[in-house]
Amino acid sequence: MIVVQGYSQSYGKKDVLQEVDFSIERGEMVGLIGPSGSGKTTLIKSLIGMQIPTKGTVHVFNEQQPTLKVSKQIGYMAQSDALYNDLTPRGNLKYFGKLYGLRKKKLAERIEYVLDFVDLARDADRPIHSFSGGMKRRLSLAIALIHEPQILLLDEPTVGIDPKLKRTFWEEFEALRSKGVTIVVTTHIMDEAERCDRLLLIQDGRLIDAGTPQELTNRFGSIENVFIQKEGM
Amino acid sequence: MQALVVAERVIAQVFKDKRTMAMMFLAPLFVLYLLFTILGSSSDNVTIGTVGLPASFEQIVKEETPARSYASREAAEEAMKELQITALVYLENETPYILIEGGDVSKNAQALRVIQSALTKQSAEQGQAVNKQLLEQIKQLQAQLGQEVSVPAEVAPMAVRNPQIDFLYGDKDAGLFDQTAPALMGFFIFLFVFIISGVSFLRERSSGTLERTLVTPLKRSSIVWGYFIGFFLFVVIQTLLIQLFMVNVLDVTQSGSYSLLLLVNVLTASVALSLGLLLSSFAKSEFQLIQFIPLAIVPQIFFSGIFDLSDAPTWVEVVNRLMPLTYAAHALQNIMTRGAGIDTIGIDLLMLAGFIAVFVLLNMRVLRKERPV
């Protein structure tokens, strides 16, 4: 489903990612963990096809990125909310839904469905600039889901939201996984990492370890050590 | 099709943003009204044409400003239409006639002043010549008669016959604002559209919504066209408002076609729109975008026809030809003060359209930075 081979990314002289290899199967929930500045967002952006790899290849659904062919299959939630604040949630969803090519009836259905899914149905017609951070995060997730993507790329989806909403989010991610959606999620948080099928550890632009949370716990003693260990390495 | 989705969203956004609307529609009117109120006058160098006047007259004019003599009135009027001369002096039944081009008020005044002082001087000289001749004859008479004849010390110079003055275009009531108004109109349309389109696109970039939009299967060209079409609607309304205000409220001389004027204004605004979108790609913040204004926008006002560039060095002429406002102002001035038609300003329209095409293409090109496919 996702195959990354010998992938390196540089911006000018700065090498951000070096020789990254991994692959992800359909229906997997994979956590990307690593300190900030380690290159998680950069990796996600290559998976969506927002940049040309400096070296190596990134394949999604057997298509080499970057290509528009797979854009419809991918849902993306950026690290910071990218919303049109002058518009309502419904306006935002309509816009992105249309860009993904959803037709009128289908679009209306999907908008109601995702609004319900992220519990924003009651606020759907209020302007966004009055929204709390959590509400904006929920709308960002709704936008990522509007076109029923097969792959969901979530860049720190739960940063800055309260524990209750965080739990709802993860229940939703798990619900999506059970429907066969492949999820790649970057995180800083231990209990989030524990809920993933597999973890990829990134540090200083290198993939330093990979495995199930259990395997990594065995290797490092505890999942907490995974985080601390790599920080100190 | 996708471009229309983007355009629809841009339009919805602008409607929700009252400040942007006010900035777009009311600010230019306010500024133009202020200018209309405060503009005074100035002077320029002019060239004067003559037909069938004594060489001595041309000599006197040349002491002040360049002069050219023409074989016939037709040839001279042709030269005036090509703006080689500002005013034309010719004699008919011993009466001097003055024809003023009329498109440029400060030049009109200057030309009139030079011609009238030259006419006065010349008749004074003629008068002196007559005096001399008279004195000579008197001396001869005295010699013949052998007795003194009392003569007045001086004969008053021949009175100048009042010249008849006509204007090729416009009338002499035209104020400086009438002359600069077309160029200023072009400039303000350009400035406001540039700021608004630039800032909106920049906001799209800095808020991450551009990236978010480009994650969808949208083509890069569609986002550029989407913005273009979306803002185009407002640009047409803005242009129409400015034009109505200038021509119908401020009563600026408008002798050409109203729709041709609108076409030029809309093209000018579209150049600003595409340039705003383009330059916003090179700015990291609104502040940086504003920094482009003194570099890319303000110099254009020097080339917009408000200042006479005929004596400027060659490189200025080259820069002049690279500035969109040069063509806009040329077209606007010709339509409004000279009633020019498509045959005169067609080349300006083509140049403006060319600028739009180039800026739009460059825009699609620089968006590769955001997404390579």
Ligand SMILES: Nc1ncnc2c1ncn2[C@@H]1O[C@H](COP(=O)(O)OP(=O)(O)O)[C@@H](O)[C@H]1O
């Ligand atoms: N467009 C860019 N140009 C230059 N450097 C960049 C760019 N994007 C990211 N970086 C650098 O790459 C490194 C990794 O960034 P990022 O992928 O955002 O890390 P993370 O998401 O893990 O916090 C950082 O040092 C960052 O400064």
Ligand SMILES: [Mg+2]
């Ligand atoms: Mg990041």
